Amino acid sequence: MEIFRFERAERLMTRHGSIGLHATRVAAGEGRLQVTCLTVEPGGIIGTHPATSAQMFLVVTGGGWVAGQDGNRFPISAGQGARWEAGEEHTTGTDTGLTALVLEGPLDLFEPEASSGTAER
Template identity: 45%
Template sequence: MELLTPSARQLSSYGSSGVELLRAALVREPQDGFAVDVVQLAPGGSIGRHPTRLWLLFLVVSGRGWVSGASGDRRPLRAGEAALWSPGEDHTSGSDEGLTAVVVQCHVRPLAGEGAS
C-alpha cells in the first residue's frame, strides 16, 4: 500500500475563478485521457464555459451550485446529484455558496446508477 497526497492547483483557464483542482487519478493506458479530479469551487467561484474533450461526469459531494450545458440554461445541483456532458458539449459550472465535486472524464459514456434520471 502507498499513502499519497495529491497536489492541488488553481484553475484559471476559460476565465475560471475561485476553483481548486486536485488530480486524483490520470490513467494514460489503456484509455488515454481517463481522469478523476476533485474540484473545489469557492463561494462565488465558477468554471468558465468551454467544450469537453471527453464524456464528463460532475458529481457534487458537498455544497450546492449550478451547471449549464449547450443550451446555456443554469440547472441547480446539490450534494448527491450529478451532471453528465457529452464530448464536445460546451459547459460551465459555479456556486454561490461553494461546493466540492468529483469529476470523471473518459472516452466512453459512464453508466448511470440506480435512480439516475
C-alpha cells in the same frame, strides 16, 4: 491499502474565465480515463468550455448550478451529478461553494437500481 487525501486544492485554475476554482489530479486509468477533484469557492465559477471527452461532474459537498450548451442553469447539490458529452460546452457556478469529483473518459451511467428494502451483505 493506501489512504490518501484528494481535497488538496493543488492548482488555481483561471482558464476560460474561471474564478475561485482549484483542481487536484487524483487518478488516471486505462485509455483516457482520469479523475480530478474540483473545489469552487463561494461566488466562484468554472468558465464555459468544451468537454475534452465524456465528463461526469459529481458534487460531493455544497451546491450550485450547472449549464450545458444552451446556457440554461440547473441547480445541483451534494449527491447529484451532471454528464456532458465530448465537445459539449458547459459551465458551473456556486454562491456557497462546492466540491466535485470529475470523471473524464469513456463512461456509461448505470440505471438506478430498484430498492428492495434490505441491505446487501
